[in-house]
Amino acid sequence: MPADLKNVFSQIDADYENLKALLKEAVAIQSVSGDPSKRDETIRMVHWMKKHLEEIGVTCNLADLGTQQLEGKTVQLPPVLLGTLGTDKTKKTLLVYGHLDVQPAAKSDGWDTEPFELVEKDGKLFGRGSSDDKGPVLCWLHAIRAAQKNNIELPVNIKFCFEAMEESGSVGLEQLLIREKDGFLAGTDFVCISDSYWLGTKKPCLTYGLRGICSFFVEVTGIKQDLHSGVFGGVVHEPLQDLIYVMSQLTTVDNRIKIPGIYSQVATLSATEEKTYDEIEFDVAEFRDSVGAKHLPTEDKKTLLLRRWREPSLAFHGIEGAFYGPGEKTVIPSKVIGKFSIRIVPDMQPEDVNKITIDYLNKVWAERGSPNTFKPRPGHSAKPWVVDVNDANFLAGARAMKIVHGVEPDRIREGCSIPITLTFQELTGKSVLLLPLGAADDMAHSQNEKNNKWNYVEGVKTLLAYILELGNV
Amino acid sequence: MPADLKNVFSQIDADYENLKALLKEAVAIQSVSGDPSKRDETIRMVHWMKKHLEEIGVTCNLADLGTQQLEGKTVQLPPVLLGTLGTDKTKKTLLVYGHLDVQPAAKSDGWDTEPFELVEKDGKLFGRGSSDDKGPVLCWLHAIRAAQKNNIELPVNIKFCFEAMEESGSVGLEQLLIREKDGFLAGTDFVCISDSYWLGTKKPCLTYGLRGICSFFVEVTGIKQDLHSGVFGGVVHEPLQDLIYVMSQLTTVDNRIKIPGIYSQVATLSATEEKTYDEIEFDVAEFRDSVGAKHLPTEDKKTLLLRRWREPSLAFHGIEGAFYGPGEKTVIPSKVIGKFSIRIVPDMQPEDVNKITIDYLNKVWAERGSPNTFKPRPGHSAKPWVVDVNDANFLAGARAMKIVHGVEPDRIREGCSIPITLTFQELTGKSVLLLPLGAADDMAHSQNEKNNKWNYVEGVKTLLAYILELGNV
Numbered sequence: 038m039p040a041d042l043k044n045v046f047s048q049i050d051a052d053y054e055n056l057k058a059l060l061k062e063a064v065a066i067q068s069v070s071g072d073p074s075k076r077d078e079t080i081r082m083v084h085w086m087k088k089h090l091e092e093i094g095v096t097c098n099l100a101d102l103g104t105q106q107l108e109g110k111t112v113q114l115p116p117v118l119l120g121t122l123g124t125d126k127t128k129k130t131l132l133v134y135g136h137l138d139v140q141p142a143a144k145s146d147g148w149d150t151e152p153f154e155l156v157e158k159d160g161k162l163f164g165r166g167s168s169d170d171k172g173p174v175l176c177w178l179h180a181i182r183a184a185q186k187n188n189i190e191l192p193v194n195i196k197f198c199f200e201a202m203e204e205s206g207s208v209g210l211e212q213l214l215i216r217e218k219d220g221f222l223a224g225t226d227f228v229c230i231s232d233s234y235w236l237g238t239k240k241p242c243l244t245y246g247l248r249g250i251c252s253f254f255v256e257v258t259g260i261k262q263d264l265h266s267g268v269f270g271g272v273v274h275e276p277l278q279d280l281i282y283v284m285s286q287l288t289t290v291d292n293r294i295k296i297p298g299i300y301s302q303v304a305t306l307s308a309t310e311e312k313t314y315d316e317i318e319f320d321v322a323e324f325r326d327s328v329g330a331k332h333l334p335t336e337d338k339k340t341l342l343l344r345r346w347r348e349p350s351l352a353f354h355g356i357e358g359a360f361y362g363p364g365e366k367t368v369i370p371s372k373v374i375g376k377f378s379i380r381i382v383p384d385m386q387p388e389d390v391n392k393i394t395i396d397y398l399n400k401v402w403a404e405r406g407s408p409n410t411f412k413p414r415p416g417h418s419a420k421p422w423v424v425d426v427n428d429a430n431f432l433a434g435a436r437a438m439k440i441v442h443g444v445e446p447d448r449i450r451e452g453c454s455i456p457i458t459l460t461f462q463e464l465t466g467k468s469v470l471l472l473p474l475g476a477a478d479d480m481a482h483s484q485n486e487k488n489n490k491w492n493y494v495e496g497v498k499t500l501l502a503y504i505l506e507l508g509n510v
Numbered sequence: 511m512p513a514d515l516k517n518v519f520s521q522i523d524a525d526y527e528n529l530k531a532l533l534k535e536a537v538a539i540q541s542v543s544g545d546p547s548k549r550d551e552t553i554r555m556v557h558w559m560k561k562h563l564e565e566i567g568v569t570c571n572l573a574d575l576g577t578q579q580l581e582g583k584t585v586q587l588p589p590v591l592l593g594t595l596g597t598d599k600t601k602k603t604l605l606v607y608g609h610l611d612v613q614p615a616a617k618s619d620g621w622d623t624e625p626f627e628l629v630e631k632d633g634k635l636f637g638r639g640s641s642d643d644k645g646p647v648l649c650w651l652h653a654i655r656a657a658q659k660n661n662i663e664l665p666v667n668i669k670f671c672f673e674a675m676e677e678s679g680s681v682g683l684e685q686l687l688i689r690e691k692d693g694f695l696a697g698t699d700f701v702c703i704s705d706s707y708w709l710g711t712k713k714p715c716l717t718y719g720l721r722g723i724c725s726f727f728v729e730v731t732g733i734k735q736d737l738h739s740g741v742f743g744g745v746v747h748e749p750l751q752d753l754i755y756v757m758s759q760l761t762t763v764d765n766r767i768k769i770p771g772i773y774s775q776v777a778t779l780s781a782t783e784e785k786t787y788d789e790i791e792f793d794v795a796e797f798r799d800s801v802g803a804k805h806l807p808t809e810d811k812k813t814l815l816l817r818r819w820r821e822p823s824l825a826f827h828g829i830e831g832a833f834y835g836p837g838e839k840t841v842i843p844s845k846v847i848g849k850f851s852i853r854i855v856p857d858m859q860p861e862d863v864n865k866i867t868i869d870y871l872n873k874v875w876a877e878r879g880s881p882n883t884f885k886p887r888p889g890h891s892a893k894p895w896v897v898d899v900n901d902a903n904f905l906a907g908a909r910a911m912k913i914v915h916g917v918e919p920d921r922i923r924e925g926c927s928i929p930i931t932l933t934f935q936e937l938t939g940k941s942v943l944l945l946p947l948g949a950a951d952d953m954a955h956s957q958n959e960k961n962n963k964w965n966y967v968e969g970v971k972t973l974l975a976y977i978l979e980l981g982n983v
Contacts, residue, residue: 071837071839108836147735205837206838234741248740250740250840252838252840259802259803259804260801260802260803261801261802262802262956262957263956264801265926265955266823266825266827266851266853267721267723267853267924267925267926267927268818268924268925268926269801269818269925270765270818270823270824270825270851270853270925271765271807271817271818271821271822271823271824271825271853271925272765272806272807272808272814272817272818272823273765273801273803273806273807274763274764274765274803274805274806274807275765275825275826277826277827277828278761278763278765278826279763281754281757281758281826282758282763284754284758285754285755285757285758288751290747290751290752290755290878290879290880291747292743292744292745292746292747292748292751328733328734328737328742328746329732329733329734329735329844330732330733330746330747330881330882331732331881331882331883332747332881333745333746333747334744334745334746334747335745341745344744344745345741345742345743345744345745348744349744350739350743350744350745351743351744352739352743352748352840352842353748353750353751353754353832353842353843354739354750354832354833354838354839354840354841354842354843355750355829355832355833355834355839355843356828356829356832356834357833357834357835357836358834359826359827359828359829359834360827360828360830360849361828361829361830361832361834362830363830365725365827365849365851365889365890366827366828366849367723367725367825367827367851368827369825369826369827370826370827370828371802376833376838376839378739378743378838378840380739380740380743380744405763406763407763408803408804408805409804410804416838417838451740451741452740452741452742452743452744453738453739453740453741454740480735481738482736482738482840482841483735483736483737483738483841484735484736485735
């Protein structure tokens with residue numbers, strides 16, 4: 038590590054209380070994009086970030102996305118924040134993506150602290166968005182500010198694309214990016230996204246693959262309104278009984294998918310690729326304990342990682358329209374919608390997966406023989422993504438991690454989907470790097486989301502080192 | 511019909527505007543027992559009824575039931591109104607039960623009119639509680655007032671037990687009645703409850719049986735908190751997949767119960783009893799259309815009525831802990847609780863039903879072979895109730911209906927449970943008559959609840975005739 042960078046890193050360490058204070062402000066803004074009653078807060082979050090980017094000299098523009106229909110109402114979409122820092126034609130240009138919105142959270146969901154109040158405890162910063170994705174977004178801000186304080190010239194121009202609808206399907210973003218292909222996106226040389234996680238809690242990694250997703254809604258109706266289960270129990274075909282039967286036919290106890298043909302679309306695993314799994318540092322027992330399971334469907338390291346990263350999986354999310362409160366309610370629900378999704382991997386195509394899944398659902402329904410009305414339909418989908426781990430952008434990220442952490446990062450994939458990754462790759466034609474800053478146990482989307490103090494501070498250093506390393510490409 | 515009764519009936523017809531005005535007042539009191547913010551209104555309803563009973567000479571006493579915990583707050587329970595009209599030791603005593611509270615209602619639920627404003631339209635009186643159970647309760651008041659106006663001496667003493675927690679599990683009532691076994695309840699000869707419905711819309715009926723209920727909760731856990739379905743999909747045993755599998759093993763497509771032994775506890779159907787089903791007026795097509803179903807599991811009149819009234823049924827209510835909102839949420843729920851209930855009939859005992867059901871659930875779970883944690887448990891239960899259709903109380907009711915409607919009422923059962931029926935029978939040791947006044951399409955508990963003008967007025971006459979007929983026992 039160069040001596041002057043060491044000095045900057047010490048300053049970053051010393052500046053911790055300020056770094057934390059800004060994250061506290063960001064977490065306090067309840068930018069839950071999925072909740073129409075929080076839409077004003079979500080929009081306010083975009084303006085808050087714009088102000089802070091402008092303070093470090095970023096020229097900002099808010100791209101209007103119009104409105105959307107949400108729970109029967111027309112609501113304004115949050116604008117996308119497009120920022121430009123530096124327009125030096127002799128330099129290459131880095132495009133940074135992040136998101137400012139968060140998943141819903143309430144203390145009553147089982148949080149130990151108020152989710153929208155950042156609380157530090159045992160070296161952990163608890164709060165919704167602390168890790169997904171407000172923390173990493175602020176790391177970019179802090180990294181650039183640290184360079185500026187020390188009069189370090191940034192070797193690349195930087196563009197920012199920060200949206201506030203990521204947790205709700207990034208409504209409107211892809212269309213905006215397509216419109217901006219020859220505008221804002223023009224001249225991009227590298228793309229970097231910090232919106233994923235390390236494989237464990239200690240060793241850094243770089244991500245070269247993501248699963249895609251196909252969501253499904255299975256609606257069953259058949260009676261015109263909810264019925265009293267005493268008066269009508271036993272003499273109607275219950276939509277919820279039909280739905281539960283159909284859902285029960287989708288997976289095995291070990292969470293393998295029963296849809297015919299679903300595994301045959303998966304890309305063949307070469308001996309070379311399989312070998313890379315041997316080298317990855319991953320503790321199955323620690324993983325099992327972190328989720329709180331007694332046993333896992335497989336506890337072999339390689340098989341488990343393959344299932345997470347390069348095999349499809351099917352998860353049940355819930356049922357809309359049935360009784361969901363505590364206690365008892367003796368009602369027969371009239372209209373129920375089952376929700377599940379399938380994570381997909383190369384070479385699976387969403388259209389094919391949608392087709393074989395809907396076909397299978399219809400076949401199961403025909404076998405069921407119920408007179409009720411069955412309407413399965415696909416929801417949103419996203420393609421899987423995988424890249425070359427040896428391109429310049431990827432290697433710059435790896436060197437940055439080595440500078441900060443002293444070790445070569447693992448090359449991993451993720452089981453989740455970040456659809457915008459593929460959009461950036463396709464529109465810019467350039468390399469997209471997923472550079473995770475958070476630990477595997479950060480509990481994004483769940484109760485007690487946190488960002489480790491250490492990961493947050495080292496994240497600032499990593500992004501600074503990465504920006505500087507891009508100057509050597 | 512005696513000529514003087516004919517005259518009284520004409521007066522009742524002529525008094526319609528006054529009967530309606532009082533029901534309008536009662537409906538306007540928003541006595542929603544399940545809503546803590548409406549508790550004051552619920553208590554006010556009891557005082558309102560007390561005032562009106564006192565006007566006709568009833569000695570009233572409010573039995574305090576203390577407090578309850580509701581949505582985290584301690585709230586006062588509405589008192590039970592205990593009234594006594596007549597203490598003549600040479601006369602027999604009738605005990606009347608009814609309830610003054612109602613189900614929740616809001617125009618936004620899909621009502622065509624304001625639910626707490628009684629609106630007359632096409633011979634129907636729309637309003638929450640117009641039929642369940644404020645209308646029938648007021649019929650008692652009007653019937654006695656009509657007798658008094660005409661100087662007709664009541665041939666029985668009458669006691670009133672009007673509660674205001676029926677729609678919320680009758681909290682505290684059973685304990686009060688047990689305490690009053692040798693107090694207020696002492697000396698009761700007949701019990702009458704008007705809190706159920708005709709089988710159709712035209713022909714009156716008397717109810718001689720009710721199903722009981724056994725509720726169940728099936729909890730599955732196994733991961734310590736909700737997980738991201740992308741990151742963890744495919745490598746954990748999902749509690750919701752396990753639960754849905756277990757629930758799918760409970761019934762057939764035609765809503766028959768798969769729990770071994772469940773039907774063998776049902777009392778044998780004698781040829782005599784079976785024959786009574788031939789005589790009952792019931793239009794299967796009208797019933798099917800009223801629920802909006804394309805087909806029913808059976809469309810044979812007798813089989814359908816047997817399934818509703820004297821066979822067990824199993825209904826699914828919903829799942830607690832899974833995603834229930836609109837749209838998508840790609841989460842793997844960590845703790846889910848399936849809710850279902852079994853309606854039971856003579857000679858099924860709740861303890862036996864609980865045992866075979868839990869045993870079956872455990873057997874299905876063992877076959878499933880999941881490492882997750884499975885906790886099935888019974889919820890509340892109520893015994894079924896059935897009485898002799900030829901006892902004096904029942905026959906007095908039948909004669910009253912014949913006087914008013916000119917036809918012999920059908921003898922029917924109900925599929926639902928009114929647990930207090932059995933409590934009255936067990937504590938008084940006397941016959942309990944369910945004497946329905948409302949039509950099958952009154953939509954109790956649902957949107958657009960109504961009481962037909964005709965049913966309301968004829969109900970007053972029926973109760974008066976019934977009181978007078980009890981004098982002939």
